Amino acid sequence: MNKNILLFFATILLFMSACTKELSTTTNTFTPYQGNAFNDTTWIKNITGISPITSLADTLAQNTLFTDSIDLWKDKAIVFGDALQVDFKGGSCANNAGAPQDGKARIDIIRLQKKGDFIKAYRPNTNFTLLLETGSAFFIRISKNGSELALVPGASIKIKYTDIEEAENNMQVFYGKESLPFPTSTFDPANTWVRSLDTSWIKTWSTQTNSGIKKGYELEAKSLRWISAHRALDPNPAKTNIYAILPPNFTNKNTEVFAVFDHNRTVVDMHGDFASRSFTTSNIPLKTKLLLVSISKFGSDLYLGTKLVNDVGTVVNYSFTPEKKTLAQILAFLNSL
Amino acid sequence: MINNQFDKFFREQLKDHSAPVPEGLWEKIMPKDKKRPTAFYLPKKIGLGVLIASLIIAGLYGGFKYEQATNNNLVNTNIDNNSKLVDQNIKNTNAEGISTENTTIISSVKKENNFTNSIVANSPTIAVQKQTIISKSSIEYNLTNKIKADNYSYSLPAKGSSKNQTKFLTENSINNQKSSSATTHLDNKDEKETLSTLPLNESADENYTAFTKINPSLPILLNISETNNNFSLVNKTLLYNAHDKKIQGIIICPNIKSRSSFNTDWGIELYASPDYALKYVSNISAPQQYLDKKDSSEQMQISYTAGFRLIKPLNNNFLLKAGFQYSQLNQKFSYRNENEIKTTTVITTRIIIRSAGDTILVRDTSVLQQIGYNIKTVHNQFRSIDIPVTLGYQFGNDDLKFGINAGVVFNLSSWYQGEILDTTYASVPMNKVSNALYKTNIGMGLYTSISLIKRINDNTHLFFEPYFRYNLSNMTNSVSPYNQRFHIGGLSVGLRFNLNR
Numbered sequence: 001m002n003k004n005i006l007l008f009f010a011t012i013l014l015f016m017s018a019c020t021k022e023l024s025t026t027t028n029t030f031t032p033y034q035g036n037a038f039n040d041t042t043w044i045k046n047i048t049g050i051s052p053i054t055s056l057a058d059t060l061a062q063n064t065l066f067t068d069s070i071d072l073w074k075d076k077a078i079v080f081g082d083a084l085q086v087d088f089k090g091g092s093c094a095n096n097a098g099a100p101q102d103g104k105a106r107i108d109i110i111r112l113q114k115k116g117d118f119i120k121a122y123r124p125n126t127n128f129t130l131l132l133e134t135g136s137a138f139f140i141r142i143s144k145n146g147s148e149l150a151l152v153p154g155a156s157i158k159i160k161y162t163d164i165e166e167a168e169n170n171m172q173v174f175y176g177k178e179s180l181p182f183p184t185s186t187f188d189p190a191n192t193w194v195r196s197l198d199t200s201w202i203k204t205w206s207t208q209t210n211s212g213i214k215k216g217y218e219l220e221a222k223s224l225r226w227i228s229a230h231r232a233l234d235p236n237p238a239k240t241n242i243y244a245i246l247p248p249n250f251t252n253k254n255t256e257v258f259a260v261f262d263h264n265r266t267v268v269d270m271h272g273d274f275a276s277r278s279f280t281t282s283n284i285p286l287k288t289k290l291l292l293v294s295i296s297k298f299g300s301d302l303y304l305g306t307k308l309v310n311d312v313g314t315v316v317n318y319s320f321t322p323e324k325k326t327l328a329q330i331l332a333f334l335n336s337l
Numbered sequence: 338m339i340n341n342q343f344d345k346f347f348r349e350q351l352k353d354h355s356a357p358v359p360e361g362l363w364e365k366i367m368p369k370d371k372k373r374p375t376a377f378y379l380p381k382k383i384g385l386g387v388l389i390a391s392l393i394i395a396g397l398y399g400g401f402k403y404e405q406a407t408n409n410n411l412v413n414t415n416i417d418n419n420s421k422l423v424d425q426n427i428k429n430t431n432a433e434g435i436s437t438e439n440t441t442i443i444s445s446v447k448k449e450n451n452f453t454n455s456i457v458a459n460s461p462t463i464a465v466q467k468q469t470i471i472s473k474s475s476i477e478y479n480l481t482n483k484i485k486a487d488n489y490s491y492s493l494p495a496k497g498s499s500k501n502q503t504k505f506l507t508e509n510s511i512n513n514q515k516s517s518s519a520t521t522h523l524d525n526k527d528e529k530e531t532l533s534t535l536p537l538n539e540s541a542d543e544n545y546t547a548f549t550k551i552n553p554s555l556p557i558l559l560n561i562s563e564t565n566n567n568f569s570l571v572n573k574t575l576l577y578n579a580h581d582k583k584i585q586g587i588i589i590c591p592n593i594k595s596r597s598s599f600n601t602d603w604g605i606e607l608y609a610s611p612d613y614a615l616k617y618v619s620n621i622s623a624p625q626q627y628l629d630k631k632d633s634s635e636q637m638q639i640s641y642t643a644g645f646r647l648i649k650p651l652n653n654n655f656l657l658k659a660g661f662q663y664s665q666l667n668q669k670f671s672y673r674n675e676n677e678i679k680t681t682t683v684i685t686t687r688i689i690i691r692s693a694g695d696t697i698l699v700r701d702t703s704v705l706q707q708i709g710y711n712i713k714t715v716h717n718q719f720r721s722i723d724i725p726v727t728l729g730y731q732f733g734n735d736d737l738k739f740g741i742n743a744g745v746v747f748n749l750s751s752w753y754q755g756e757i758l759d760t761t762y763a764s765v766p767m768n769k770v771s772n773a774l775y776k777t778n779i780g781m782g783l784y785t786s787i788s789l790i791k792r793i794n795d796n797t798h799l800f801f802e803p804y805f806r807y808n809l810s811n812m813t814n815s816v817s818p819y820n821q822r823f824h825i826g827g828l829s830v831g832l833r834f835n836l837n838r
Contacts, residue, residue: 025716026756030679032709039707243689247703276687316691317699 038298041248045274047189049180052254056297057187060120062331066109072144073102082209083162083216084111086140092155093142101149110139112228113164115260115267116334119293122186123176123226124258124269127193129283130232133264135171135202135217136163137193137228139182151223159227160205162216165265167204168231172196173219176226189271193230198222202229233264237285243317244270244279244292246305250322255279255296255303260337262289278317288312291337294322295330304330604648606658606800608831612640614666614719614823623760623818631758631819635717640666642827646725656729658742661722666823668717670756672764677711680704713764717755719775719812719823723748725784733790738798740788746806748779760818774817780810790833802829 032039037052047053066080072093078086086109094100112118113136118125121139125132138159142149151157172195179190206215221227244257252272257279259268270279270292284290290312294305305322325333614637620628644662651657687699727744753775756764767775786804793799806825813821 027714029712029714030677030707030709031712032679032707036708039709041705240691241689243687243699245685245687245699245701245703248683248685248705249707276689277685278687278689280689317687317689317701319701319703321704 036299037254038249038301040253041251042253043251043272043274043277044253047187047252047272049185052297052299053252053256054185054187056254056256056295056302057122057185059297059302059327060122060295060330060334061183061186063110063112063117063120066111068107068109070105070107070142071103072105072142072149078107078109080109082214084109085160087158087160089155089157092151092157093144093149094152095144095147095149098152100152101144103144105142105144105149108139108141108143111161112137112139114335114337115265116337118267119256119258119260119295119334119337120331121182122188122256122269123191123193125193125230125266126268127174127195127230127232130235131266131268131283132174132193132230133168133233133266135165135168135229135231135265136161137174137176137226137230138221139176139226140221140224142224149224154222156220156222157224158218158220160216160218162214167206167215167217169201169204170231171202171204171217171219171229172199172231173202173221174228174230175221175223176228178226182225189269191226193226193228195230196222233266233285237287239283239285240312240316241280241282242270242284242309242312243273243276244294244307245317245319246279246294247321248277249298250294250296250303250305251277252279254298255294255322257292257294259284260291260293262291284312286312292318292320293334293337294320296322302327302330304333306333602650603836604650604656604833605836606646606648606660606831606833608645608800608802608829609643610641610802610804610827610829612642612664612666612825612827613637614640614668614825616668617822617824619820621818621820627758627760627762628819630762634670634672634758636669636671637823638667638669638716640664640825640827642825642829644723644725646727648833654730654732656731656740656742657727658729658744659724659726662725664721664723664825666719666721666825668719668755670713670715670717670758670764672713672756672758674711674713677709679707679709679711681707713756715756715764717753717757717767719751719753721748721751721779723782727784727786729788731788731790736792738788738790740790740802741786742788742802742804743783743785746782746784748781751775751777751779751812774814775812776810776814779808779812779822782806782808782810786829793832796835798833800829800831800833802831803827804829 044051066084068078070076070078070088072090074090076088076090078088080086086107088107091100091102093105110121112121112123112134118134118137123137125134138161140157140159174193174195177190177192177194178188180188182188203218204215205218206213208214217229219227219229242259246255246257252274255272257270257272259270259281261267268281268284270281272278273280279294288309288311290309292305292307292309294303296303296305302325303322304325305320307318307320309318616635616637618628618632642662642664644660646658646660649657681704683703683705685701685703687701688696689699690696724747725744726747727742729740729742731738731740733739752769754768756766757774759765784804784806786802788800788802790798790800804827806827808822808824811820811822813819
């Protein structure tokens with residue numbers, strides 16, 4: 001009996017001493033949300049219109065829109081401050097059937113000046129795979145009773161504007177080639193700039209004002225919608241492909257990636273490469289300093305990622321992780337480019 | 338003379354004659370012997386602990402008082418009852434051979450397998466001197482009458498002259514077949530009785546048997562059990578009972594089976610029990626939504642208690658217990674956090690093309706993020722050290738007893754560990770140091786239980802004791818926006834050891 005009692009008390013003492021230890025255990029069981037876009041790490045070969053990236057492009061399309069009304073049969077100089085002037089000639093518009101139109105019409109103008117403007121409008125500065133340097137771009141649309149009009153053959157509109165950079169003498173007129181007409185969809189991966197048949201240089205101008213000398217371009221466009229002043233980058237330097245590698249959450253369904261050149265007003269779209277699960281572009285000159293910018297959208301959440309590349313060289317793959325940002329933060333960032 | 342011849346004739350004829358015990362006699366006796374008071378009403382449902390415990394305590398107290406009163410009256414009751422029985426079978430003939438006056442002999446005969454249906458007392462001698470009673474007897478029983486065998490009590494006038502001395506004689510033939518002797522020593526400091534030798538000398542008058550004696554202040558209860566005439570064992574038991582109960586002048590002859598009965602000095606119970614706690618929460622100032630959320634996040638789990646209790650028997654049925662126990666209540670705290678981000682480091686390998694014909698393999702380490710909900714599970718522990726004090730009543734036979742207990746549990750200390758949900762719906766840790774809601778002493782609780790006790794050997798019993806503990810105080814302090822307390826039910830399993838044997 002005594003042995004039993006001693007054994008019991010020894011057990012109790014052991015038990016009590018064990019009780020001084022921290023026995024509480026914490027377990028965490030994580031369950032991903034089903035159907036949440038952030039958890040979708042799959043890539044697709046063909047970007048569809050319903051992908052989150054389409055919504056992202058529409059969200060970012062925050063460029064300033066200038067609107068005025070015109071009499072289609074009268075000449076009018078539409079002036080937006082002292083930085084932009086559009087000279088419209090009467091009788092130059094026709095409907096889709098080619099019939100000249102008169103009466104009142106609405107003119108909408110979007111100007112792309114900064115590199116961030118081209119990102120917001122998803123209009124990279126490329127002619128197919130050829131890199132371009134821009135001297136601003138415009139979206140001009142004239143519509144009557146909701147129907148978009150076009151310039152009749154031989155007609156033109158003159159755009160005189162002040163540029164944010166020194167005006168170059170070797171700029172040419174380019175028109176935007178669209179596969180998805182804006183503003184039906186901002187996201188148009190097949191869009192590109194196509195040089196005008198008129199390959200003459202765009203006129204530059206300068207004038208003395210109270211605030212100093214203003215310089216700009218005066219281009220004459222023979223068609224509406226996307227109009228720009230571009231020139232090709234130097235085709236001679238050695239070029240390479242570059243890759244942006246993002247975490248698995250950031251796929252070609254939800255992410256746009258651009259290469260923003262530092263010394264040129266050039267923005268290049270880096271498209272999603274299904275094979276390597278990365279974003280890539282080609283024809284990047286070696287030793288180029290550029291900034292990789294990724295913008296992603298998961299539901300209503302936006303992510304912004306940047307990667308500064310000082311010297312494109314033998315290393316052509318760049319990894320970085322986007323961070324969650326607000327739309328205002330992203331727009332502010334883009335406006336700063 | 339004629340009578341003597343007649344008696345002698347029968348004595349000669351019936352000498353060495355024994356009659357068989359009728360079948361079924363002892364079967365009729367045993368149930369009666371085993372009949373025990375079932376005592377108390379046990380509620381099927383343990384409801385309000387206070388009321389039940391109070392009723393039980395009151396019942397136990399009343400029962401205890403009643404038990405005391407019953408014990409005090411036991412001798413007289415037995416005397417009365419047995420006198421009636423003996424009157425039918427025994428004739429009081431003569432007082433010769435008894436040397437003391439005013440004697441009373443109470444003989445209780447229980448089931449006797451080898452009983453021969455005849456009782457003959459041959460020169461029994463019981464001596465009492467100061468603290469010692471020496472009983473020498475040569476008794477031979479040969480009782481031809483049917484005996485219901487439970488108790489035979491023989492009462493003599495308490496006081497009187499030698500004329501009042503009484504001897505009891507069976508009317509049936511009595512033969513002296515064999516004899517036995519027993520010596521009993523009683524430790525009775527108060528008794529200053531002179532040594533009295535009480536020869537029941539059959540030679541003086543062989544036609545009767547005197548079952549004793551003795552002393553006007555020392556009524557004797559003699560209980561002869563069935564197994565055999567092992568008077569040494571009887572007297573040993575007499576010694577214990579007379580010593581323990583300290584009832585002067587009463588010799589209680591317990592059942593010989595008391596070899597297996599529980600020691601009345603001290604005992605100890607060592608036990609452990611699985612518990613389950615019932616949580617009761619009442620609102621003070623907390624939003625109901627918070628209480629609902631809190632309630633859904635907490636789930637009580639199997640807990641346990643371990644400890645020991647010292648037992649002091651108050652008599653054959655009532656036990657006073659006090660001890661020390663450690664309890665740990667386990668609670669599962671689960672809380673779901675939404676929009677949790679889980680990050681996983683992944684290493685990817687890609688093939689990239691720097692230029693035409695220039696392909697390289699790129700190994701990249703990145704972080705995969707997933708959004709979802711996280712269920713955080715914490716095993717909370719509420720620990721306490723308590724002192725249980727209970728009063729128990731037990732009944733049954735030597736192998737199996739039942740008991741009912743009630744009492745109080747005093748909390749010495751309580752401490753907690755884990756996490757709880759605060760009013761901002763955030764889980765906050767609690768531990769011994771940072772604990773703003775719970776007391777470190779939850780006060781007193783009521784305790785009630787029933788027990789089943791199985792004898793393993795003379796010194797060890799195994800018991801099972803379902804119990805319920807009703808805490809009277811809240812475990813939350815005054816700053817808590819709600820009141821919370823636990824009531825605990827469990828099944829104690831343990832061993833009871835007899836001490837001082």
